[in-house]
Amino acid sequence: MTVKGKPDDLISQAKEALGYTAALSVQKSLASLDDAARKKRFKTNLGLAIGGNCNMDFLIPGLYAGLAAEGISVLVHSTEYDNWIGEALAGGVEADAWLIWISANGASNGGLGRGDIPIDGIAGACQRIVESGAQAIVILPEALAAEADPFSPFASWRRDLRDTLSASLSESVIQLDPTSVQLDIGFKNWVAGRYWTTSKCPAHPDAATVLAQKAAVVIARALLPAVRAVAVDLDNTLWGGVVGEDGVGGIALDPHSDGNPYLRLQRFLKDLSDSGVPVSVISKNNEDDARQPFRECPEMILKEDDIVHFIANWDNKHQGLARISEALNLGIDSLCFLDDSPHEREEARLMLPGLVVPELPEDPDERVDFLTDSDLFLIPHVSKGDRTRVVYYKADAKRRELAGRAADFEDYLLGLEMVLTPERICEANLDRVAQLVHKTNQFNLTTRRHGRKWIANVAENPDHYAFCYSQRDKFGDAGLIAVVLALAGEDAGGIKIDTWLMSCRVLGRGIEHAIAEHFAGWHKEHGGGEVKASYIPTAKNAQVAQFFDRLGFDVVDERDDGTKAYCTKGLDVPDHLAIIKT
Incomplete structure (x- = not known):
């Protein structure tokens, strides 16, 4: 992919999955921005240290591009190869965050052995990073090429290694499992043994770039959530059918049939609520009809008590959305509106600039995957305060x-x-x-x-x-x-x-x-x-x-x-x- 255009064009393209060469072009173009352009374009600056038991250089362009797409200007400090523990413990690195990759390739010397890694040293260094005031993000060991054979000894060894490492890290350390990236791009597009042999990179540079962009989103969301509240439609969104016309017995909520995709969305929203994101209802309906499924359908995963604000009337939805934003004391750009109707979505976008309005797929089966892939709802770390936030909103x-x-x-x-x-x-x-x-x-x-x-x-x-x-x-x-x-x-x-x-x-x-x-x-x-x-x-x-x-x-x-x-x-x-x- 050849990248051309102005810096803002490059940043827009950086939101897509880039190859290594294209991300490198974005990085070089960003470096050419003067101070005034940088101040105008970026909302925050970040010092990022990177290190691990592998070569992290191939991740750098993807980190610059991915963080720029999130409005973050980054300065990357690369620790010496496999010396990050010493640098972290010494405390001499000025960084707001550390990205550390404990690679299975590094631990196995490129698939030659199945030894141990310094678990205590890794955990201690991560704790030192956290105590210094920086955020620690650890990329867990990736699946190895040998795991194309599911019965390979490397498969069980790597899983044990990952689980032991994960258990050793404190709750303040964000853990990023690269499996989702490997599945997304395909294992064959990930594996490239020659890059380990020649440069100690655990993956093809294009794959490392995709991983870096995912890490960039994790870093950005750890700083600032993209969505802080959700307002959701009911008919043909939380259940199939129109409750006011079909009756509570005629809507689709069967978990083993056509109600399954609607219940999956309910589960998605329930998990968001449990993580501190308040969920409200905005529906064109008679209120008694709208509340009936919550009160009479045991299949409902999202309960009436989970809803912070329940607006069901025949007003234009943008009016109710504005009320929800005001009641939550959140800017409209922190609120996400989910609705199956393209007409309702377009009206809300036009009347409430800044409102987050995902273009939900027409097929209900595709909606949760679409929302997950958007990274809008990625929550890398859930604190005690996050878990009690929804309770506060209800008390309000x-x-x-x-x-x-x-x-x-x-x-x-x-x-x-x-x-x-x-x-x-x-x-x-x-x-x-x-x-x-x-x-x-x-x-x-x-x-x-x-x-x-x-x-x-x-x-x-x-x-x-x-x-x-x-x-x-x-x-x-x-x-x-x-x-x-x-x-x-x-x-x-x-x-x-x-x-x-x-x-x-x-x-x-x-x-x-x-x-x-x-x-x-x-x-x-x-x-x-x-x-x-x-x-x-x-x-x-x-x-x-x-x-x-x-x-x-x-x-x-x-x-x-x-x-x-x-x-x-x-x-x-x-x-x-x-x-x-x-």
Whole structure:
């Protein structure tokens, strides 16, 4: 494949499966971008270290192309051949993430033996990477050419090796099994023994490029999910037929017949919900008819209790989708709409620019595979906070009910019984902190997308303010909802706020004022002095344009683009109704 065109054209093509030569062309073209073009095109920068018991060089073009397709500018550091463990333990590599390939070819010396690998050394090095604040992604041992014979001793040896390695790694380490890539491109297109003999590459360069692109998606999704909520149609989407016309007994839900593909989609959505992605219903239906299958059909995998917002009426669907987005406090570009009707999909796209609308196949049997192949829903790591997020969204509906009953807004906030818990950023919460830094847009004063390593380095310095905050109320625990990073300056007692962000899930309750109170108290205890801050406008953070003004900061500089620099000797913290737990 020959790649031609402007850098953006190349990046668009990079979203497709490229061969090694084409990916190399993309990499070279990206290198030609000047700083202004790079800043405009990429939403974040990433330092990536790569290493393993094999030659990783053939993966580099695919990593550059794949990460560029995800809006990430990457700088790759290649460790010396089979010396990654030493470099990781030494701690001298500045990287936000590590990609490590423990190759079966490397472990077997290209199919000559079936020895052991340094499991403890690998696990220890990965743990050191995680403790340093970087993300560790391990590519597990690939199937060998000898495994074309399913009874080959290499097959059982490699499976045992993979399972032992997998069990040794901590939960914070992302594990990427290359089997899906091998199956996708075909085993014969993967195997190329001459490349191991000549360059210690475990696969054909074209196959290594496809694997690199898959790894790039995993790295990108670990930073920022592509989809944070789903709204799904009902008739001919979650079941076959139209419940309002066919009746609950006439819709297709037989798992052994024509109901199977619809139940597969339900299973897909149920698993997403269990991973922290809220699922809502948007249907043109009478509400009683729409709810009937959930209440009367035991075959249903997706239960009524799994649905966060249930909208069934005869309004245009884009209106309901906008309501769901607003109720979840998520941008429309974080919401995915699934509907069997091309007319409904097109209307939603036109009326709600940015909405994620996959072009579902007409054949229900193809839909789950299509959604899986899209990589939109890939979730490399599920934290405890992710698992409880849907519970929070459901509880938020009860908060809205309380707001409707309250005599006034202050009465409503008092009734919530809010508690804010500040916590110093550390290894235990770093994953969630980094996730918030990379995905928060609306309440984000600077929208700086710092990497795990940078955040961890800031948190290690006791002179810096590096806190995250969890919030709960009488309806449930919102989990980790805010991050503030402020850097001690060279002037005695001075500090500069670098990052101040808060999840949209808790907007409008004064939580930000409780955070300001904690920051002001900490700063006073640590000597006080001048506090500097800045507001950098984006397309999504206009709501916080006056935030520092409301805290009593003075504007010392304002640019034509709306960027403002602030300073103050002391914060003027507004009243709030949250209890700060220390």
